[in-house]
Amino acid sequence: MxxxxxxxxxxxxxxxxxxxxxxxxxxxxxxxxxxxxxxxxxxxxxxxxxxxxxxxxxxxxxxxxxxxxxxxxxxxxxxxxxxxxxxxxxxxxxxxxxxxxxxxxxxxxAWPRALAPMFDRNGPKIIALTAISVAVFLFAFMAFADPGVMFGVVEGPGAFYAIMPHNVMAGLFGAAFLWAILAFLMGFRNYWRDVEGGLGPRLGRGPDLAALAAGGHDAGRLKNLHGGGMGCFNEDDQPTDSRRLLHHLTFYGFLACLASTTCATAMHYFLGWEAPYSWGSAPVLLGFFGGSAMTVGAVGLARARMKREGALTDPAGGMHAAFTHSLAAVGATGIALLLLRSTPAMGTLLALHLGVVFAFFVAAPYGKFVHGLYRYLALVRHAQETRTHH
Amino acid sequence: MSMDLFGRDWDVLVAGGGNAALCAAITARRAGARVLVVEAAPKFYRGGNTRHTRNMRVAHDHPNEVLTGPYPEDEFWEDLLRVTGGNTDEQLARFTLAQSKELWDYMSSLGVRFQPSLTGSLSLGRTNAFFLGGGKSLMNALYRTAEAEGVAVVYDAEVTAVEIEGAAFRAAEVTHDGQARRVPARAFVAAAGGFEANIEWLEEYWGPAARNFRIRGTPYNRGSLLRTLLDAGAQQVGEPDQCHAVAIDARAPQFDGGIATRLDCIVFGMVVNREAERFYDEGEDFWPKRYAIWGRLVAAQPEQEAYAIIDSRSIELFMPSIFPAIEAGSIEEMAGKLDLPPDRLRATWEAFNAAVRPGDFDPATLDGCRTEGLTPEKTNWARTIEQPPFHAYPLRPGITFTYLGVKVDREARVQRASGGAYDNIYAAGEIMAGNVLGKGYLAGIGMTIGSVFGRLAGQGASSHVA
Structure with missing residues (x-):
């Protein structure tokens, strides 16, 4: 130790x-x-x-x-x-x-505190974690799955689970997801207490419903990425709305992907329908459009970042690039899996997609993913402070 | 590239790069003129005093989404008459105020956006339209509009001479990159501000004291075009020895400290000079109504410096300041930190505290809390200064603008000292604001004058298109 x-x-x-x-x-x-x-x-x-x-x-x-x-x-x-x-x-x-x-x-x-150093040189750490995760999935699939299934053509209900049993998949990803949720909640608590301990309005309690709604309203519309109405700036002194639009694509695409997974889980457990689902089904439609939007948005944001005026950015850490690239990788591997699920590439793509997604959720509390959560909480706090102050 | 621009055929040459200049340039451009703007400052410092403004006073008969109530022309006129003490051209002033009614729509058409009055300036919410993001945001919007519509702009380019034949402008000499170029044009708009940053010029009237002044705007407001036009025979308006000065933090940079260097604490304490003597009633009236006299008051003190001293009860009653207060646990310690004679500071302080009469202190009203038996008295918000730590802020005069200008008519045409107007020379903004505001101060009227006359100058100048 x-x-x-x-x-x-x-x-x-x-x-x-x-x-x-x-x-x-x-x-x-x-x-x-x-x-x-x-x-x-x-x-x-x-x-x-x-x-x-x-x-x-x-x-x-x-x-x-x-x-x-x-x-x-x-x-x-x-x-x-x-x-x-x-x-x-x-x-x-x-x-x-x-x-x-x-x-x-x-x-x-960050919670636990011992993982706070993840935010130093965050980019390389996230990339390394993703690479390890993908490698482990590939290795495990090759070690434990039937090579005929892994590299052959498998179709019909349960095709994915021939490679990775559903319970293992659900258990593993459920645990990663719950871990992220726990870390977020503890982070929220730390945040709230931290601001409460500052010199601003003291609220003496946690967020209330009205503030949660007001914060959601501002966050959902990206009201504050708008320069008070003129647009936001990136590469020069001309305001545009492009980053706001790209962020909407990314964020709502991500939500659609979450909805797709939630929908699929519900169909699996409550209706007994096994993936892969048909093109007209809710999980596939949500996943296809959500994943596409997220990928386009994330790539656009990464490109905007590269063009961003040097005066506006702090280059340290690579946290932004790691996050946008992770989002794009989650989206792109998901779409690739969907398009090529009836080919021998399915097993490899499944390992790739699951590896990327797993790393994404495990690392979520320790990378730029948290920006949205803390920003939302900051907006909630701001709404509540404004009400208390006036 | 800029050099090539000077050689082209221009209808309108605009000297200056602030609000008035850009209003003139865009208006002339929209009327079909080919317009060149030459701004003496580099791009970052473009816009003269406009970059430090935040609102524009406009007459209006109905409230709107930002302005909280009506502000009729007559009320505007009464306000102007009061602050200038009649030192205004009534016809021109009334015409300006009438025109100001159109400025909301006009400025919006140029890409300027407004917002409700800023916190701490609620007293202006009815009369003044605040620029979203402040004066530099307004400036950015005007330049974006101008350039998108084909106005050419050159920075670091100063008009150093004008060529006038009889009553007609022929060309200007523009100095850029150390080279003087002759730039002919069919009309000329002089919108290059006052001379507040020209310390040597200020010294002509103020003597060596001017070297201790702080200039709130950029070092580029040197008034060289004003000098050039007056020397060429333009009729003068306004008093050359008058300038608008407020008391700002003495630690402000010599130039361009802008709004952030202001101090609003004077009414809550006592103000002493370098001899540790008080010299004026700190509580004469609400701060927004009095801050404009304190620059002159401090300028009259030894070394042009003074110190506002408050106690710990008052430290949160005013707008936060950019520089930290000088703190001391005792009045002697404060004297040491401010380098004031300790015995005299103690005597002034004791006399002040002893003279404070009991009363109900209330920063929101003229509370009548006063001293008795002092010269001068403090007539409102007088509380003893007794609870340490004591806080002090050093004060210096901060010069905002000058009143000297060229005389214009209601078409913004510059008048000749020998009588009549020039055929094709127009003026707008601070260089002619003295026509309307010959004395005193009314928040936001500089921008009003700049926009009204910028627009008129642009209209007039565009009538000379070939």
Missing amino acids: SPEAVTPAEAAAAHARPLDQLLRGPELAEAARIMTICNACRYCEGLCAVFPAMEMRRDFAAGDLRHLANLCHACGACYHDCQYAPPHEFGVNVPKTLEALRPRAYADH
Whole structure:
């Protein structure tokens, strides 16, 4: 055991302690410096939720800054609108500063704490995990499945399960999924307590229904990726709506894929219908359109990222690229499996798809996947703070 | 590439790159003119004082999605008359206010977006339309519109001379990349602002004290075109020794500190100069009604510096400041940190505290909490300064704009000192704002004047299209 490793009891004790509110590290110090300037200016308050949330604070503890970092959707409008942006000597760059802080904030809120270092150099770690997962699936299929099934043509109900028994598949993925859910919930708790321990409005309770709904409304429409109505910025000073559109494709595509899997699980257990399903069935339609949208959206977002103006991005870590590429891989392997399921490639593609999906869910609490969850929670918190404050 | 632009055939040459300049350029372009804009600043600093503005005062008879109530022309006029003390051209002013009614639609057509008044400026919610994202956002929108519609823009390009034959503009000398080029055009729009960043010019009126001033806008507002036009025979308007100055944090950079360097704490404490003496009633009226006199007050103090001192009870009563307060546990410690004579600061402080009469302190009203027996008295929000830690903010005058300008008529045509107007020279924005606002300050009226006269100048200039 390394000296940093903690026992579960120690980890639990650590979580009973509120998070450190001191401005440790360059990311927090810079965020505090910039928010102090912004709070004396306030010209951007109509652009998104970050600035009204900032105005509910006079000074900034670490929890406040982590909250603001999660509220920022990186639309870039405040950078272009800022009279104090570089080369001005105040050097105000809100999107880049908050982007640099976000991985630190994710790590600070991560559960279990021992896995927080996953957010350092996140890209290579996610890629390695995905590669290992795919390799294990391939190896296990070749070791345990009948080669005639793995590399032959298998059709009809239960074809997939001839390679990997359904109970094993459901058990494995169910466990990965539940693990992710547990980690998310613990992360949410850490987040809420952290912001509660800052210098903003104290709510004294968890999220309420009205705030959950308001946050969902803003998150679902990406209201804050819109520069207050003009659009968001990426490669230059022309606002467009392309990243918002691509994100909608990705997100709603992902939800359709989740719905597809849920639907298939329900059909399996309640109706006794076994996969693969026909082209006209709900799981296939949802999976096909959802997977296509997600792949197109994720590839588009990855490309937009590569073209993004250097001034707006914090290049460290590769977290963004790992996530968009994982999403694209999940979608693309799923579509490939669907298209080629009646060919000898089915077994290999099944291993590939399942390996990618498994890694995706296991790694979800420790990569950029969490941006959506914390951002949603930040919007919920913001809605509730706004109500309490006024 | 820019060099080639100078050699083309232009109908309208616009000097300046702020709100007035771009309104003129786009309006002329929409009327069919070929328009070149030369902006003396580099791209990032384009727009002069516009980049630090946040709203525009507009007359309107009905509330809309942003403006909370009607603001009739007559009320606007009364406000203007009050702040200028009559130092305005009534005909031109009333015409400007009438035109301001169209600005909401006009600016929207140029791509500008509005939002409700910012937190902390609710008193302006009825009268002033706030720009979503502030003045630089407005500037960005105007440049996007201008360039999309075919207006040519060159940065780092300053008009250094004008060629005038009788009453007719023929060409301007534009200096760019260290090279002077002759740029002929059929009409000329002068929209290059005031001279607030020209310290030497300010020194002519203020003496060496001007070197201690902070300039709230960019270093490019040097007024060289204003000088050029006045020297060429344009009629002057406004007092050359007048400028709009507020008290800002002395730690602000010499140029371009903008809004973020303001301090709103003066009404809650006492303000002393370098001799540790008070010099003006800190609680005369609400801060938004008084902040514009404090620049001048501080400018009159030794070394153009003063210090606002408050106690721990007041530290959250005003807009947060960009620079941290100077903190001290005792008045002697504060004197040490501010480098003020400790005995005199203690004496001033004790006299102030002893003179405070009891009352119900209320920042939201003129609460009448006052001192008795001081010179000068503090007449509102006077509370003893006794609960440490004490907080202090150093103050300097922050110059926002100057009033000196060229005289124009209601078609925005520049008037000649010898009588009559130039045929084809127009002016808009701060370079002519003194026609309407000869003195004093009314939030957002600079942008109103800029847009009204920018539009008129664009219309007039486009009438000279070949």
